[in-house]
Amino acid sequence: MSIPITKKKHNFFAGPAILPATVLKQASAAIENFSNMGLSILEISHRSKQFVEVVEEAISLTKELLDLDDNYEVLFLTGGASSQFYMAPMNLLPQDGTVCYINTGTWSDKAIKEAKLFGNVNVLASSKESNYTSIPKDYEVPTDATYIHMTSNNTVFGTQHHSFPETNVPIVCDMSSDIFSRPIDVSKFGLIYCGAQKNMGPAGVTLIIVNKDLLGKSGRPIPTMLDYNTHITKGSMFNTPPTFPIFVSMLTMRWVKENGGVAAMALKNEAKAKLLYDEIDANPMFEGTTHIEDRSLMNVTFKMKNTEKETAFLEACANADCVGLKGHRSVGGFRASIYNAMPIESVQVLVDVMKDFANKNT
């Protein structure tokens, strides 16, 4: 089958989201013939030498990119971050223990709901009253909490934790939308989890990074598949893993490494975000939707001062091959997701559309 020729779009989707062009080419090729086996990667045993090497490289790249020490185990599971909302407390929280939450909207809200099945929940701080346009900062973490849960980046509202609390209580963090986008001090974290489909790969695999010291203390029976220890013991191969999503995630991590690692990603991400936020702040037709100090470098949310022009602006974007810019229904306006794989050239195209639109409409 010949591939239809269509101009490549500038992809601002929030997730599943843009992946590096070279990764897509390698992924497509591996579906026809993987590792010169004469077989597709979709139709080989997960226990074949060639696929075992893929999983091992994915684990090793995760450890290298995030500078993990031997206390941390790396797992590739399924079920998305939404499954970690209950798996984290099921595995970590004793029934009489207390977990603290920082509520930055949507995903935190959902995580809080699930934790209530497993122990005491203390919502330490929330930005709900301001419709989650900021990140709460004024709180103290009780020293007797089992752990504190945070969502590092909120894809819906476009806010991001640019620092994490100073505390000896382990942080459990949903990093679905900013993993591998910047260096982090992993020693603060007891558990990090991420749905892959933003900065890490395609939908269908969930990365778990867990400090082994936190496991085995919940005191409750756990179904085999939901016990982190099951998957640690079997190197994520207790059952058939999502082979292709893991493969593409591994390719994406290789790309991050080849492009300078997470520190280099952070510099590029800062430059892209600055380019776009500067235009939002300078352009007379647009304004940001979040507190400036809490702005996300991954999901840039903005709106028009005159909302009647929104449809016309989205049309102008589409005419310039910029797609995926409609804001989440709970915020409105626009959202430009500019993850690792997004080139600054695409952000420049969007900025040019904004400038041009303002010139023609003011």
Next chain:
Amino acid sequence: MSIPITKKKHNFFAGPAILPATVLKQASAAIENFSNMGLSILEISHRSKQFVEVVEEAISLTKELLDLDDNYEVLFLTGGASSQFYMAPMNLLPQDGTVCYINTGTWSDKAIKEAKLFGNVNVLASSKESNYTSIPKDYEVPTDATYIHMTSNNTVFGTQHHSFPETNVPIVCDMSSDIFSRPIDVSKFGLIYCGAQKNMGPAGVTLIIVNKDLLGKSGRPIPTMLDYNTHITKGSMFNTPPTFPIFVSMLTMRWVKENGGVAAMALKNEAKAKLLYDEIDANPMFEGTTHIEDRSLMNVTFKMKNTEKETAFLEACANADCVGLKGHRSVGGFRASIYNAMPIESVQVLVDVMKDFANKNT
């Protein structure tokens, strides 16, 4: 990237397993440009019109191929059949209810272990004493059981249920390795589940077919992501689904339909299995490992009368481009998995290798 030219292998892997060549070509093309969007299928929103159409077609094809009535809901989740070992009793079995199991080895064993967390487990019949070389038939299903659980085809031992018990108790069935391989009377089943990676698609998606009448009766709190009703209400889109595995499964179902549906698959599968079993029975060097009446049409297990020749035979297979034939470690010998997508021509190649090997070695 040019795709290296390698001769296509005859793929007898047990799973992840062979997929139709046309499906692989379409899958590969969609990774470069899906639905002429100028985007990869890996990087588009699961809520985009184009992907919603994929899920809707996958659901509709499942209903059409299996002739499901409106009592049944079709879900595409993750976690594999191994996750259904606990999700089925968690959703269906009250704490004081009893579930019956027919133990045909490996997968049944694992399913039994998980159910014990949720209610009373009654193993009605087992072929454990004969190392699972047969399917138990001599049992009665208690009329007060909540449900009875069966594994329709055992990939490891190469046995298959060629009929299901006459009972009014709903059957819950793991059909991971023979879904869409033959017509079934779905009205006997309360729940059918399948990991995709044998007859249905690549690893990373799990098909669930559930009779709605059985839900909401367990009386226990269930985490949101583990409640079948969550996913029924949201059409498998409560959270980001495994988009690419669903897409490839949909393509494979389309292929089944275009090739005559499950009745036509059954005829082809019977012909392939007959060709191979006839050779096993006729060839002086080989013998089958299961009771003849319980032989699987999907996973043909056999061994050599003189086990010292096994390595040489596997080499002869490899020289003829036949791969994936080593038996499971708990059975030994050989296993030829001949799922829907396996052409009879590939089975003939294997049969020819067996004949040739016998000619040269006897």
